[in-house]
Amino acid sequence: MSETTGQELSAFDKIEKVKEILDRNGRQSSRLIPILQEVQEVYRYLPKEIMNYVAQALGIPAGRVYGVATFYAHFALEPKGKYLIRLCDGTACHVRGSEPILAELRKKLGLTAQHPTSDDLMFTIETVSCLGACGLAPVVVINDEVHGQMTPDKALKLIDDVLQAEKA
């Protein structure tokens, strides 16, 4: 089965998109970070083969690309789920009870800190140090949608909603 179904880009489209990103950035090694950011939007992580492709295209050692990719927390080297759940564990969210929410979410999805992504690549749970939305603490962000004043129950409901939407 090819990966052409759904809104997901096919792997053909993705690698062509990488070429387009490289071209748009003038294949300048000084543009490495923005290039990697855009590539990560395409793949939701940075596959090592694609990092190697970027290195070849920019004429820099693959090790330098890998060095940059591993330096910044923003870059993911493992595939992330279709739904990236980021739970804020900054000071405000922490004191307002982010920990029980994290525990419940992980329990529901069978995930841990070491194993943050579900095997079907549907969900990834990450904690972040502050989202700058302390007034809404505790905060859960699913992809780009911000959900404030969370409780474990409310958070679980969000997951159920996602699952419902996926079924439909």
Added chain:
Amino acid sequence: MTDKKVLFIDGKEVEIENERNILELCRKAGIDIPTFCYQPELSVFGACRLCLVEIEGRGIQSSCSTPPEAGLKIKTNTEEIRNLRRITMELLLASHPQDCLKCGKSTKCKLQAIARKVGVKDIPYKMSVKDLPVDKSSYSLIRDPAKCILCGNCVRMCSEIQGVGAVNFTNRGSRSTVMTAFGKDMFTTECVNCGQCAAVCPTGALQIHSEIDETMKDINNPEKITVVQMAPAVRVAIAEEFGLPAGIDSTKKIVAALKKIGVDYVYDTNFTADMTIVEEATEFVQRLQNGGTFPMFTSCCPAWIKYAETYYPSILKNISSCRSPQGMFGAVIRKAMPDFTGKDNKDIVSISIMPCTAKKFEARRDQFKHDGKPEIDHVLTTQELAEMLKSSGINLAEIEDHELDMPLGMYTGAGVIFGVTGGVMEAVLRFAAEKVGGIKDAIEFKNVRGFEGIREAEVELNGRTFKFAVVHGLANAGKVAQSVIDGTCKYDLIEVMACPMGCVGGAGQPVSEGCVKKKLRAEGLYKADEKCALRKSQENTAVYDIYDKYFEGGPATHEAHENLHTTYVARPKAQMEMDLNRVNDGAVTVELNLSGENMRNGVEDLMGKVLGKIRENGLQDTVKVGVTFGHTGEDPMVTVAGKAVEADAEKVLAAIKAAKK
């Protein structure tokens, strides 16, 4: 001098000349400031925080990254500085394994030496040694990242001087590690095995892959005949390991020592250096006569060869097809030793002693194998030889001289200078001046000597002006290689040596910072050349005797080509592949090859067109598309069902349809 600029170090006036920083000035003033990350030939990094000095009015500064200014008042040894240095060392040691007794770098480790120097007596911090796997995949080097102190010397050496960048900083903070791309084994990366990373590594994090044990086992086996060849640069450096100055010629002492530990025959790689000149100069002349590919590059340096194979496969045809002297010696031993000894080749052990870590890789190249087995069994570096002798209770400084064995120990001065940048070129010129130019008395060509990274020389021979270049450091070699691809290269012959200053600065040599000792070693080789009665390779009669007996009487014969020449292969920087779709087994596979060279030649456009054709024809579910980044050997842009297809989307589609039937 009216404009003499001075500053003051510990109250003494010191003149500022061309020093780049205060550290260099302190050293000039006779004060050895401790440092790990400062290497004169590399960029200033300022990471290790050990070279601290106090500058009046500015407080504590790192001396390596502070440029000198007139009038500064510097203190190098205050109580505060002493304490800071000791604390820095204690912190470094708190995350360093405490297994010095078992470490290959022990007694030569800079970390160990400076810990003693700054007076570390205790580590008052919680130990946090990283648990990281040791990488022994490379024939040349061992990488033990747990011992790394993150000084970055290897990273800068590999990228700044060698233009490779096989190791880099990865991760961040307490998880920082110097690693290969994607954490791959060294052997599968673009590493060219030059070993310069290990030469500047202050700890045991990068070490030479030792072959002492296997070698001694064969030397101690009475069933085996052991034959040693020794490269030119070894003789002017090994004495340093025994407390003698750099540059003295220890040839006869090395022979004596090897004989003493039980080696049967000790020969000289200079012999095949002479042979290389005869063979390579003949190739050069034939290329001239037959309209062959120019410019021609020399082929003695195995790190250069792997570099060209990895980065510039399209110029492999420009590289002389002659084996390196080590490789030629392997063939000569295989041919001649059964006659000399009456023994079968399986009982003959071929050992080479080299200033070089890349020679270990070279000896295992498929092209240097005979009947599937490497012709050279063991390659030891100068450092390993010294260690092996010490472990056998031999002090090179005190041993009586012994002559080399003949006939393969016969050499000329031209062979000796192979060990220094410009030496191969000068040896070629001594041959060409006589054979092409008809000039009998031309021996010294001082215009190719020196230590500039890229040097040029012109020589007129037989009414034609030839342009030569001598290059050391692979980043420099890369510039010349690129100029060949761009069509702007104006040279006829280019000598390349990967290591700074040539083999005298090889990574197998005793560790020496900067260029002082390397220059002494180079002088040692030129002196040894001067002492030779014969100074031109063509005067080495033993070489011609071997040609007569084993290689149909001369260079460029069929037998010479079979045994003394070699071939090169394109190599990927990293072996990797990815599938672009998932299909059932049995589907036709199309493979697009994004190697560096193919990228230059438009493989990405081809990829776009091929993917378009597959889409248009609805083949996504039945044709498997994969991407690779190069193979060792053939390196076609696109293959269909394993066969190379012309780089044209229509032809690829036709091939897919043909393969489907």
